[in-house]
Amino acid sequence: MKKKKITQDKLVCFINYILLGLLLITILYPLVYVISASFSSGEALASGVVRLFPVEPTLLSYKTVFEYDAIWIGFVNSIIYTAAGTLVSMLLTLLAAYPLSRDDFRGKKVLSSIFLFTMMFSGGLIPTYMLVKNLGLMNTMWSIILPTAVSAYNVIVARTFFNQTIPKELLEASQMDGCSDFRFFSQIVIPLSKPIVAVLCLWIAISLWNGYFNPLIYINDESKYPLQLVLRRILLMSQVNFANANIDPARVAANRYLSQMLQYSTIIISSLPLLILYPFIQKYFVKGVMIGSVKG
Numbered sequence: 001m002k003k004k005k006i007t008q009d010k011l012v013c014f015i016n017y018i019l020l021g022l023l024l025i026t027i028l029y030p031l032v033y034v035i036s037a038s039f040s041s042g043e044a045l046a047s048g049v050v051r052l053f054p055v056e057p058t059l060l061s062y063k064t065v066f067e068y069d070a071i072w073i074g075f076v077n078s079i080i081y082t083a084a085g086t087l088v089s090m091l092l093t094l095l096a097a098y099p100l101s102r103d104d105f106r107g108k109k110v111l112s113s114i115f116l117f118t119m120m121f122s123g124g125l126i127p128t129y130m131l132v133k134n135l136g137l138m139n140t141m142w143s144i145i146l147p148t149a150v151s152a153y154n155v156i157v158a159r160t161f162f163n164q165t166i167p168k169e170l171l172e173a174s175q176m177d178g179c180s181d182f183r184f185f186s187q188i189v190i191p192l193s194k195p196i197v198a199v200l201c202l203w204i205a206i207s208l209w210n211g212y213f214n215p216l217i218y219i220n221d222e223s224k225y226p227l228q229l230v231l232r233r234i235l236l237m238s239q240v241n242f243a244n245a246n247i248d249p250a251r252v253a254a255n256r257y258l259s260q261m262l263q264y265s266t267i268i269i270s271s272l273p274l275l276i277l278y279p280f281i282q283k284y285f286v287k288g289v290m291i292g293s294v295k296g
Contacts, residue, residue: 029052032052033050033051033052034264034267034268035268036050036052036053036054036055037050037054037261037264038061038062038261038264038265038267038268039054039057039058039059040054040055040056040057040058040261041055041056041057041058041060041261042060042258042260042261043056044056045260045261045264046260060258060261061258061261061262061264061265062265062269064234064258064261064262064265065231065234065262065265065266065269068230068234070222070225070230070233071227071230071231071234071269073223073225073230074225074226074227074228074229074230074231075227077224077225077226077227078209078226078227078228080141081141081144081145081208081211081226082205082208082209084141084145085144085145085148085149085204085208086201086204086205086208088145088146088149089145089148089149089150089151089154089200089204090197090200090201090204092149092150093150093151093154093155093158093200094158094190094193094197096115096150096155097154097155097156097158097159097161097162098158098159098162098185098189100112100115100155100159101159101160101162101163101166102171103168112156112159115152115155115156116152116156118152119152119153125217128147129217129218132147132218137218138218138220139218139219139220139221139224140224141224143214143218143219144208144211144214144215144218144219144226145208147214148207148208148211148214151204154200154203154204157196157199157200158193158196158200161193161195161196162189162193165192165193166188166189166192166193170188171184174188202277202278205274205277206274209227209270209273209274210228210270211226211228212228212229212232215228215229216229227269227270228270231266231269231270234262234266235259235262235263235266
């Protein structure tokens with residue numbers, strides 16, 4: 001009986017390894033393809049011969065992108081927006097989540113219900129645009145940061161983490177020693193909450209870095225464009241009006257190939273900073289998500 005059980009366990013493990021291997025290939029192949037395509041020639045991309053490795057390797061697409069001076073301004077703007085937005089969002093999220101995790105906080109059920117309500121219903125684009133405009137935030141950094149500074153989902157995840165990981169006995173002991181609520185929060189709760197802080201920072205940073213729609217709506221000054229809008233402009237500039245019969249056919253073909261090449265190089269350029277950042281906080285990611293996840 002024991003031998004049969006061991007055989008079944010090995011079979012289950014073997015099937016799991018096969019399924020996980022297939023899942024890994026499914027996830028990894030698109031990333032490898034995009035990297036290979038970004039280094040391949042336009043002719044190779046147009047003919048569809050790129051499969052796994054670069055074909056006719058070239059740096060033309062990257063050279064074209066980095067020769068555009070505005071991309072460096074976009075990089076700096078995106079870094080500023082992401083850093084400032086993450087800081088503001090984390091501060092507001094943690095200050096909202098911790099009181100909601102305390103049993104002695106009056107009205108926490110009402111406030112929690114209000115947060116949940118905002119997850120299901122929102123004012124919509126036009127009221128949000130009018131609010132941002134009337135507050136004088138148009139064409140400023142704050143028009144990108146403040147409208148999305150507090151996410152109800154992030155508040156609930158952080159609240160659940162505090163409920164499950166911060167012992168109530170620790171709070172009682174600190175109160176007996178005369179520790180104030182703010183000091184307990186800043187010197188005890190926050191240091192013990194590194195996993196959820198790292199996870200929320202990653203989520204918020206990804207959202208701000210990849211943010212495209214809000215800057216497109218609220219930012220008009222090109223010198224304040226984030227990286228995503230700069231890359232969008234590069235792609236639009238590389239496209240040719242094929243309806244114009246006076247365009248040289250060779251130029252049309254080259255430009256079409258360049259546009260196809262730029263699609264992949266801009267994906268790599270916009271994703272690379274986050275890919276570099278992720279390994280440094282990966283060790284906190286699983287723990288923070290599992291402990292802070294919303295329980296039914």
